[in-house]
Amino acid sequence: MSQQEVVNASVRAQLSGVKDVLKNDGPVAAERAIIDVLKAEPKSDMAFMALARVLAKQGRMEDAER
DSSP states (O other): OOHHHHHHHHHHHHHHHHHHHHHHHOHHHHHHHHHHHHHHOTTOHHHHHHHHHHHHHTTOHHHHHO
């Protein structure tokens, strides 16, 4: 398994936990959780897409588009 595959697997695992946060604690808590993922993996396309979806759920379309 390449280093990038390991990183992607780690990000996927972390983001799966964010789904529970979103469901149980709402989009603001999920946004904070995703930002924590991005601090660890700042180049993660998966994390940025997850953040965009959560921002869109909050009605923050302009932020989601960035």
